[in-house]
Amino acid sequence: MSGAGDILILTKAEPEEGNTGYAQGGVAAALGHGDSPALHGADTVAAGDGLCDRRAVEVLVGEGPGYVRELMDWGARFDLEPDGTPSLAIEGAHSARRVLHARDATGREIGRVLWQRASSLPGVTVQSHARVVDLVVEDGRCAGARFIGLDGGIHPAAADAVLLATGGAGQVYRETTNPGVATGDGVAMAYRAGAAVADLEFVQFHPTALKVEGQPRFLLSEALRGEGARLVNTAGDAFMERYEAAGDLASRDRVSRAIAREEMRTGGPVFLSLQQLDPAYVHSRFPLIAEACRKAGLDLARDPIPVGPAAHYVMGGVVTDLDGRTTLPGLYAAGEVACTGVHGANRLASNSLLEGLVFGARAANGMKEDGNPGFQGSTVPRFERSAEPLNPGALEPANPGTLEPRNPGTAEPRNVGISEIQDLMWRKVGLFREGAALQEAIDALDGPWRAADAYLRGGGALDGNQWRALNLLSVARLIARAALRRQESRGAHYRDDYPVRTDINWNRRIMETIDR
Ligand SMILES: Cc1cc2nc3c(=O)[nH]c(=O)nc-3n(C[C@H](O)[C@H](O)[C@H](O)COP(=O)(O)OP(=O)(O)OC[C@H]3O[C@@H](n4cnc5c(N)ncnc54)[C@H](O)[C@@H]3O)c2cc1C
Known part of the structure; x- marks a missing residue:
C-alpha cells in the first residue's frame, strides 16, 4: 500500500497456505441484473438471524462490488458469460445469482492476484515460516509482535501498527474443512493482549464435507447443490424437504442438523447425488472437487458421494470497528480473525471472501490514516460482557x-x-x-x-x-x-435445552476480555 511506510508480512507457512486458498464457491457481490446491495444486505441480515451489525452490512454490500471490480482490474480471472460479464452462481439463502467464481478454485485465484499485487509494492517484505506467537504491548498500546523464525528462535518485530489477518480456527474441531494453519492464533493472541473478542459461540458447520475414512474432510461446495445436486439417504431418497421448506438450499446450520438427524434416523450415511446432472458439465464446472473425489475412489458425477458436517467458519473473533480497529490501540484485525459484526449469528455463503476484501482494505486505510489510532466503539452494538x-x-x-x-x-x-x-x-x-x-x-x-x-x-x-x-x-x-x-438457539448456535430464539433476553452479542 503506497505511502504506508515499511510493511512486514509474517506468515507461518507458505504465503498461499490458508483458508483463502481452499475457498471454492466464490465471492458474493451484487453485480447482476435485478440484484442490488439492498437485496444482498437483506439476505445477509436474514442469515445473521438478528445479530448483524447493520452498519457493517451496509459497508460490506455497498462497497463490495467496487472492490470486486478492482480485483478484476488487477487481473482476477473469474468465469465469464459469453457476453464477457461475470458468470454469477446462486448459493443457499441468496435470493439472487451473485456469486462470482473461478471454476471451483475462487480463493486460489483471489489469493494469486492479491499476493502478486502485494509483492509488487515497494516497502513490502514477506517472511514465510514465521509463526507469530505473541503481541508486544507497551503503555497500553500494541507495539509489535514476537515470532518464531525458521531457526527456531524467538524474534521481535517492532511496529507502529499491527494487523492480524490470521484467518479461522476450524482446527479447534475434530471434523473441519479448514487446513492445519487455521488454529485461531489471532484470537488467542489478541485476547491474551487484552483486546475484546465476541460472537465466538457462532461456529458455522458446513453440511457437505467429503466423509471417507482416513481422508481429509475436503469441502464439497454448496455450489454443487446450487447446480442441482441432491442430498439423499442410504435408500437413495432425497430427504431435505422433510426437515426444511427450503430443501437442499436451506441455510448451512439447518442442512447440517438435518443431515445429522437423518443419519440418526436411518443409522446410515448421507450422500450427495449429482447423477441427474450432465457428467461433462459436472467435471468441467467442478474440476478440483472431482479430483478430490477421484483420489478417494469416487466419480463425482456418477457415484453417491458420502458427506457429513464439519466445522467451517468462525463468525466471531477479535472485535473491530468499521476500519479494523480493535479495542487495543495499535492493533487491527481483518478477515476471518476479525469480528466486524457483518455475519451476526450465521454467515451468508460467499460473504467471507468479500469481507476480507472490503474490511481488509478499510483496515489498511485505517492504519495508514490513524494519527491517533483508537477503537471507535460506537459502531459495536449491545454487548453482553462475560469476563x-x-x-x-x-x-x-x-x-x-x-x-x-x-x-x-x-x-x-x-x-x-x-x-x-x-x-x-x-x-x-x-x-x-x-x-x-x-x-x-x-x-x-x-x-x-x-x-x-x-x-x-x-x-x-x-x-x-x-x-x-x-x-x-x-x-x-x-x-x-x-x-x-447463550441460553437460546440462534443462527449456527443450537442448544437442545434452549431450542428457540429468545429475542427478549438474547438479542445481543457476547463479548469477552481477559480477566486476570
Ligand atoms: C474449504 C473452504 C472453502 C471456503 N469457501 C468459501 C467461499 O467459497 N466463499 C467465501 O466467501 N468463503 C469461503 N470460505 C471461507 C474463506 O475462505 C475464509 O473465511 C477466508 O478466506 C479467510 O481469509 P483470511 O485472509 O482471513 O485467512 P486465511 O486465508 O486463512 O489466511 C490466514 C493466514 O495467516 C497465517 N497465520 C495464521 N496464524 C499465524 C501466525 N500465528 N503467525 C503467522 N501467520 C499466521 C496463515 O498461515 C495464513 O497464511 C471457505 C473456507 C474453507 C476452509
Missing part, C-alpha cells in the same frame, strides 16, 4: 488435561493433547449443544488454560507445537464459554 468465570468450581478441573504445568508459574507445560481438545469440542460444543455438556467442556479446558497463562506470565517459554496447542485451547475455551452463556 467473569462462569463457574468458579470449573477453575480447578478434576482431570487437569495435558497442558497443566507440573508447578504452575515456573514449570514448563507438557504438550497439550490437541486431538483431545478437537474431540471434546466436536462432541460437546458442536452441532447440538446442551448446558451440562458445555460445562463439562469448560471444566476440562479452563484449568489447563489458566495454568498455561500463569506460566507464560511468569516468563515461561513454549515451543512452536506448544503454542499451537495453547492457541487451540484458548479459542476452544472461549467458544465453549460463550456457547454456555
Whole structure:
C-alpha cells in the first residue's frame, strides 16, 4: 500500500497456505441484473438471524462490488458469460445469482492476484515460516509482535501498527474443512493482549464435507447443490424437504442438523447425488472437487458421494470497528480473525471472501490514516460482557488435561493433547449443544488454560507445537464459554435445552476480555 511506510508480512507457512486458498464457491457481490446491495444486505441480515451489525452490512454490500471490480482490474480471472460479464452462481439463502467464481478454485485465484499485487509494492517484505506467537504491548498500546523464525528462535518485530489477518480456527474441531494453519492464533493472541473478542459461540458447520475414512474432510461446495445436486439417504431418497421448506438450499446450520438427524434416523450415511446432472458439465464446472473425489475412489458425477458436517467458519473473533480497529490501540484485525459484526449469528455463503476484501482494505486505510489510532466503539452494538468465570468450581478441573504445568508459574507445560481438545469440542460444543455438556467442556479446558497463562506470565517459554496447542485451547475455551452463556438457539448456535430464539433476553452479542 503506497505511502504506508515499511510493511512486514509474517506468515507461518507458505504465503498461499490458508483458508483463502481452499475457498471454492466464490465471492458474493451484487453485480447482476435485478440484484442490488439492498437485496444482498437483506439476505445477509436474514442469515445473521438478528445479530448483524447493520452498519457493517451496509459497508460490506455497498462497497463490495467496487472492490470486486478492482480485483478484476488487477487481473482476477473469474468465469465469464459469453457476453464477457461475470458468470454469477446462486448459493443457499441468496435470493439472487451473485456469486462470482473461478471454476471451483475462487480463493486460489483471489489469493494469486492479491499476493502478486502485494509483492509488487515497494516497502513490502514477506517472511514465510514465521509463526507469530505473541503481541508486544507497551503503555497500553500494541507495539509489535514476537515470532518464531525458521531457526527456531524467538524474534521481535517492532511496529507502529499491527494487523492480524490470521484467518479461522476450524482446527479447534475434530471434523473441519479448514487446513492445519487455521488454529485461531489471532484470537488467542489478541485476547491474551487484552483486546475484546465476541460472537465466538457462532461456529458455522458446513453440511457437505467429503466423509471417507482416513481422508481429509475436503469441502464439497454448496455450489454443487446450487447446480442441482441432491442430498439423499442410504435408500437413495432425497430427504431435505422433510426437515426444511427450503430443501437442499436451506441455510448451512439447518442442512447440517438435518443431515445429522437423518443419519440418526436411518443409522446410515448421507450422500450427495449429482447423477441427474450432465457428467461433462459436472467435471468441467467442478474440476478440483472431482479430483478430490477421484483420489478417494469416487466419480463425482456418477457415484453417491458420502458427506457429513464439519466445522467451517468462525463468525466471531477479535472485535473491530468499521476500519479494523480493535479495542487495543495499535492493533487491527481483518478477515476471518476479525469480528466486524457483518455475519451476526450465521454467515451468508460467499460473504467471507468479500469481507476480507472490503474490511481488509478499510483496515489498511485505517492504519495508514490513524494519527491517533483508537477503537471507535460506537459502531459495536449491545454487548453482553462475560469476563467473569462462569463457574468458579470449573477453575480447578478434576482431570487437569495435558497442558497443566507440573508447578504452575515456573514449570514448563507438557504438550497439550490437541486431538483431545478437537474431540471434546466436536462432541460437546458442536452441532447440538446442551448446558451440562458445555460445562463439562469448560471444566476440562479452563484449568489447563489458566495454568498455561500463569506460566507464560511468569516468563515461561513454549515451543512452536506448544503454542499451537495453547492457541487451540484458548479459542476452544472461549467458544465453549460463550456457547454456555447463550441460553437460546440462534443462527449456527443450537442448544437442545434452549431450542428457540429468545429475542427478549438474547438479542445481543457476547463479548469477552481477559480477566486476570
Ligand atoms: C474449504 C473452504 C472453502 C471456503 N469457501 C468459501 C467461499 O467459497 N466463499 C467465501 O466467501 N468463503 C469461503 N470460505 C471461507 C474463506 O475462505 C475464509 O473465511 C477466508 O478466506 C479467510 O481469509 P483470511 O485472509 O482471513 O485467512 P486465511 O486465508 O486463512 O489466511 C490466514 C493466514 O495467516 C497465517 N497465520 C495464521 N496464524 C499465524 C501466525 N500465528 N503467525 C503467522 N501467520 C499466521 C496463515 O498461515 C495464513 O497464511 C471457505 C473456507 C474453507 C476452509
